[in-house]
Amino acid sequence: MRNTSRPLVTLDGNEAVASIAYQLNEVIAIYPITPSSPMGELADQWAAEGRPNLWGTVPTVIEMQSEGGAAGAVHGALQAGALTTTFTSSQGLLLMIPNMYKIAGELTATVFHVAARSLATHALSIFGDQSDVMATRATGFALLASGSVQEAMDMALIAQAATLESRIPFLHFFDGFRTSHEVMKVEMLTPDDLRAMIDDELVRAHRERALSPDRPFIRGTAQNPDVYFQSREAVNPFYRACPTIVQNVMEKFARVVGRRYHLFDYVGAPDADRVLVLMGSGAEAAHETVEYLLARGEAVGLIKVRLYRPFSVAHLIAALPPTVRVLAVLDRTKEPGSIGEPLYLDVVAAVHEAMADGTAPFATWPRILGGRYGLASKEFTPAMIKGIFDEMKKEHPKTHFTIGIHDDVTHTSLAYDPTFSTEDPQTVRAVFFGLGADGTVSANRNSIKIIGEHTDYFAQGYFVYDSKKAGSVTVSHLRFGPRPIRSSYLIDRATFVACHQFGFLDRMDVLRVAEPGATFLLNSPYGPDEVWDRLPVEVQEQIIEKRLRFFVVDGYRVARQAGLGARINTVLQTCFFALSGVLPRDEAIAAIKDAIRESYGKRGEVVLERNFAAVDAALDALHEVPVPERATGARHRLPPVPPEAPDFVQRVLAKMIAGEGDLLPVSALPVDGTFPTGTARWEKRSLAHEIPIWDPSICIDCAKCALVCPHAAIRMKVYDPGVLEGAPAGFPSKEWKDRDLPGMRMTIQVAPDDCTGCG
Amino acid sequence: MRNTSRPLVTLDGNEAVASIAYQLNEVIAIYPITPSSPMGELADQWAAEGRPNLWGTVPTVIEMQSEGGAAGAVHGALQAGALTTTFTSSQGLLLMIPNMYKIAGELTATVFHVAARSLATHALSIFGDQSDVMATRATGFALLASGSVQEAMDMALIAQAATLESRIPFLHFFDGFRTSHEVMKVEMLTPDDLRAMIDDELVRAHRERALSPDRPFIRGTAQNPDVYFQSREAVNPFYRACPTIVQNVMEKFARVVGRRYHLFDYVGAPDADRVLVLMGSGAEAAHETVEYLLARGEAVGLIKVRLYRPFSVAHLIAALPPTVRVLAVLDRTKEPGSIGEPLYLDVVAAVHEAMADGTAPFATWPRILGGRYGLASKEFTPAMIKGIFDEMKKEHPKTHFTIGIHDDVTHTSLAYDPTFSTEDPQTVRAVFFGLGADGTVSANRNSIKIIGEHTDYFAQGYFVYDSKKAGSVTVSHLRFGPRPIRSSYLIDRATFVACHQFGFLDRMDVLRVAEPGATFLLNSPYGPDEVWDRLPVEVQEQIIEKRLRFFVVDGYRVARQAGLGARINTVLQTCFFALSGVLPRDEAIAAIKDAIRESYGKRGEVVLERNFAAVDAALDALHEVPVPERATGARHRLPPVPPEAPDFVQRVLAKMIAGEGDLLPVSALPVDGTFPTGTARWEKRSLAHEIPIWDPSICIDCAKCALVCPHAAIRMKVYDPGVLEGAPAGFPSKEWKDRDLPGMRMTIQVAPDDCTGCG
């Protein structure tokens, strides 16, 4: 299947899609919204660089003042005959709905690429689910789902070919963050592939439908009751033809590229009695789980929905095994007040139609369950999927269930065994804890690229940021292995764990994700002899219990000595390669140096030399720590909030701060998104590696430091000298020079727990 | 049931709803859009007049710059604790979707009142269907339907009571135009009714949830994957409780007011085998049809859906007769690419759930058909409904059918017998053809009021405007009768037809709607002796064949002589009362005069006297025309377009111009809303009763007349005198005084067929 003429590249879903959409369009109208923004930014950058599209012209990228404007610009450009696209998400997509009805009603070929994201309801969330896409299912757009970076690239092309042929506009979507931001090693489609798939005759036909003074006509009129209804039914043949057109385009794609898709792809036992139906990235985890269970003799299966609209009953029914007894239809959205979520309603209707007209392969109605999962990027794991399959075995299975949460209020949630895992033992699974600013993520992106390029391994990277942006924790999840990676979920069974900030050990359970026997790399100011006693006892216990191999490197010292200041990424990347063994050590070092040359080449020889020095010094500074038989520490991990915090903070926010918000049951959360105020003061992050110290001797009372600290960690007080009585020795203060407050003293202090060390 | 303490009033759906919403709110944020605008305008007017709401304060009415702004203002005012509403339709509602998700997610009590309207797709349409409402079904709003003016008033109150108790925001909708603009005699809910229904404790609770500096909290935060999903499930108890709350509110309403509603109201045989399911005004026509068929022994029934969201499976199933064999679920929307429309999908799912959990009253699956009707105010008549019931009897009934059109492309449409009628023989059915500017509609509104107030008759008025606004035809449909009127469709079997413009007879088939034996009143410049020979032969034939009683009055002469200029409404209204016999003649005349006093009293005695004189003179000028045995005319009705018009104009536009667009099959209409340009020139309306004549002797060449004519009917030409050779005698022209074009002549002409006589 692998066609060696196609380059293998590592990129994320946004780039995968943008690279295709850019080549296939002439006008790109955008307004940035997370997590789709990178598509627009890339297109903008490429256009600025003068990169041509497939026809040799540079697309016009227009940024509007809202998504409503972007949709209007798209509609206008389409009416002028240009191949036109847009990229959006969430509320942005909602603002496009009015124009989408018109674009579809006018049978206009276009593809909107959507990084699917949850909608603002009780709270906003920038994370991924399919609520936004589902909100557009009445517009008449075709909806085409992809579930991985490779699929997103492929479907971007398939959608464009299909829209030109069918005249139905397409919304191509993939899960926000999970696919849009997941980095994967994929096969890059070539311009020749695109040319083979896009029929120039159809492009010409699209142009000829344009409004033009030469062939005048009128479109977008007002119609009265006499003819509107008939006109609305005039589109029927186009919608009826569309599924077959898409399937034919998929067949052609298989001939050209080698990967074969179907409107509904079935994976599983030919005689499965339990079958899941879902779409998007969750289908990858389900695929992995089904294969695992199949190998263990369970008669299970999975339908991956590709073309959700127009919904082809015939294709779905044909894809189902005739033996199916129970279907669980999983929606990544919630529509309160509906009997069930949209995909569920559709599958029920599809089975109803097939039963009614006698085309169903089964004689009796299968049981059809509906379930919700993965809202706002909630994890969807093989353990949960196994839980669903187990539920489907029961005589009275739950329907309209939720999975992945604990619903102690309306008891919708299914129980599951969280220890169930389908991770491939041959896959290297590495988790890195870093700070937003410490370069961990970019070093990891780089490592994926190196491994992708230097090995036949499949490679995947996913990066979890908490949404507090600068100064916050980043967790990188990297997988490398000889077999295709469908694990569209975080690693909780890591073979390698790196903690790039020593302070994290006090505040979070870094080793929870380590599997027994894993390697643990700690960036530590303390050497191998000293570090053990500096660990919280919980960390010691985990290292012992899980029989981890434990390594330290003093990344900050090595970086500093190499002249790199606090930039520890090169040091820790080198140690990862040294320990993980994904590549032979020498090859890895050479590759890291190549990568350094690529990244920093422009900054001159000195910077290069410093980085090379850091690489070499890193290996010398890397030490294994002998692990004692017993935990000896007296120090405990810090509680996330002080014990004097109020009840709600203790019960709810403390869990969220500790990274255990997933464990909060439904009853813990407010019903309407209402939270108490002033809770930030209970969240002491203690992130700073270095904090500023006030020097009264050079202070000119300007107060700019307090103003400028983005975390309000620098506080200034002017006070009566009397209060200094009883101050600790050496408590710094200075005279306050102010005519209005004569004789006062002033002190500036930094709150160490609030300071992030952002400098 | 009739509580005499409540006044009976005649008003339209918009006013019925606005009158309740106004009393129950403190902030009303609006942006006008047809057909909901009158609600906002009324509220604005009442606030300007200082009319208080139920709590004695005058609501604040804010007009924003778009519906997006209105929704934002609503959200803001709600968060500040104000009882807040808005009125909208169509695209306006689409722009509110983002805020609707938030308002629902925050469990905020509010009611949006929506005059449901079609969406702009291949063309825009200002007319009614439920596409807009259906586009919001994912937002988490409750959706409550009403099907008549009385119901719209009742549900406006029920929705407000239910939202306060349930905390689920409500969207209350009623069909645009059919209900929003239908005038009905209804029982007005009193402030006491409102007080009995609205619990002040719940209002207080609503206020206490407001954001306020006194009790600070935060709402509308950003949430991460850890807690968003759980929070989203925290609303479940509210949605589960909502249907019962609404039913309880309906029970309370029944106790207070006397009218009883259910979430799903069943009408029909307890042992019906065929049952329709639908919502909105179409359910009234279906109710009428079911009663008619029941009386003739057919085992049919009807479910009127009131609470569409949250959808209560249990309530629907309980409302269905256990004998049902076939269900036809009718949607007034179209969602291309879906298996079926939303209500259909929901009913299928509801039956599925009931079958799966064993709560269904039937042992085997009923056949469930889906159908579309009434898009953009397409008529939905008892004949069509009978057609659906007939289809349901077949062994292989069509599903995903359309009704009311002829689909010769994808053959979705059901055939039906258009002559089937359920009109009550005791109901007076009067149809009036007038011009937009000639006062026919306001006179008819007035007649309904008079009849409503002076008799126990039920009364209904509906007014069809073509969307060419000024100078266009209006058709008024009035029903009066001793039994409740559920006829939510136009009259095509009139007992009385009035044609207020003689010229119409040449251009449209005015008497198509007359039933045999009906009365025909013609405003005619020709007297009873002369008029017959002036009629097109088609009109003569209809009068003879249908054995019509034929009356003429020279309304323009009577009006002119009474000093009313061209205002013929009083004259023709008087003749209607004289001929229809709905009221005794004297009583009618007194009532007309009362009405005149009310309307024109402020304009002084002279105006009153002139109108009174017109009333008295009208009766003298009214003459019956003896009808000959045979049609004798040689003159034919004019073709709608000249024979030299191009093919598309002949085939399609001619039918639309002739008022026969309903008969155009699907194949006649463009698939994507694309029409040829320049077709207006084929549409000669010949509307003008009087046209201007150019007088060259006073012309100063200013050309303002040509500029100012809104119909471009005045054309000015400057030309070489040579072309005047061979001009008809008396062809007017004058010297053109222009240094640049010396020696030229100029003529100004009016195109009589384009002039509308607008003056």
Ligand code: SF4
């Ligand atoms: S380093 Fe600390 S004190 Fe300085 S600006 Fe950053 S957070 Fe504030």
Ligand code: SF4
């Ligand atoms: S009366 Fe006729 S000519 Fe005069 S402004 Fe009206 S349409 Fe134009």
